[in-house]
Amino acid sequence: MSYFSLMIDLDQKQVLIIGGQKTALRKAHQLKQFGADIHIISETICDQLRSYPYEIRSVKPSDICSRYDLIIAATNQREVNAWIAQMCKQERILVNVVDDPALCTFIFPAILKQDDVIVGIS
Numbered sequence: 001m002s003y004f005s006l007m008i009d010l011d012q013k014q015v016l017i018i019g020g021q022k023t024a025l026r027k028a029h030q031l032k033q034f035g036a037d038i039h040i041i042s043e044t045i046c047d048q049l050r051s052y053p054y055e056i057r058s059v060k061p062s063d064i065c066s067r068y069d070l071i072i073a074a075t076n077q078r079e080v081n082a083w084i085a086q087m088c089k090q091e092r093i094l095v096n097v098v099d100d101p102a103l104c105t106f107i108f109p110a111i112l113k114q115d116d117v118i119v120g121i122s
């Protein structure tokens, strides 16, 4: 089934990104632009992501909890990303899995932004 396009107010929404390299960085920058509060958990982290609150460690079960509104699984370990997706579904937290669209409960559209006019394309 195709996706319904929602426009979400991200102001002060708590977003957890698991993974700390190129893909995590792109997601973080995009969400930050729209006011989200980003938190990073990753075993390694690139320099640009160090401007966000971060923890350098593996993800653990208690990380997947209702203090987060959205979670992004952006590791390069397919099993870890799939496990995050499963935990998020159990906890009813929206999840984006960067290496498996079928496991996502939300996806990122391509975005065109001019002032307050936003166009999202999937």
Ligand SMILES: C[C@@]1(CC(=O)O)C2=NC(=C\c3[nH]c(c(CCC(=O)O)c3CC(=O)O)Cc3[nH]c(c(CC(=O)O)c3CCC(=O)O)/C=C3\N/C(=C\2)[C@@H](CCC(=O)O)[C@]3(C)CC(=O)O)/[C@H]1CCC(=O)O
Pocket (backbone or CB within 6 Å): 026, 027, 030, 096, 097, 098, 099, 100, 101, 104, 106, 107, 108, 109, 110, 111, 121, 122
């Ligand atoms: C819109 C945008 C938003 C964003 O993330 O910024 C976006 N991908 C963008 C960029 C981008 N994507 C990829 C590269 C690396 C290219 C390279 O280096 O080769 C780059 C970087 C680049 O192109 O610069 C590859 C890629 N993408 C996905 C997979 C996994 C898969 O398909 O299984 C793989 C293969 C990974 C691999 O095999 O390694 C999956 C998803 N990517 C989506 C969106 C969602 C689909 C939405 C839809 O189609 O409706 C979805 C399903 C999930 C999600 O991420 O939400 C942004 C467009 C920027 C623009 O043009 O405006």
Ligand SMILES: NC(=O)c1ccc[n+]([C@@H]2O[C@H](COP(=O)([O-])OP(=O)(O)OC[C@H]3O[C@@H](n4cnc5c(N)ncnc54)[C@H](O)[C@@H]3O)[C@@H](O)[C@H]2O)c1
Pocket (backbone or CB within 6 Å): 018, 019, 020, 021, 022, 023, 024, 041, 042, 043, 044, 045, 057, 058, 059, 074, 075, 076, 077, 080, 097, 098, 099
């Ligand atoms: N959705 C998209 O638009 C898109 C675009 C490009 C790539 N990808 C996919 O995104 C994934 C990540 O790409 P990348 O280039 O950012 O990867 P990368 O390999 O450079 O980085 C992976 C990160 O995950 C961290 N990590 C691995 N296991 C972990 C764990 N158990 N707990 C915490 N952190 C862990 C690593 O420390 C590292 O920081 C790849 O699988 C790739 O296929 C998706």
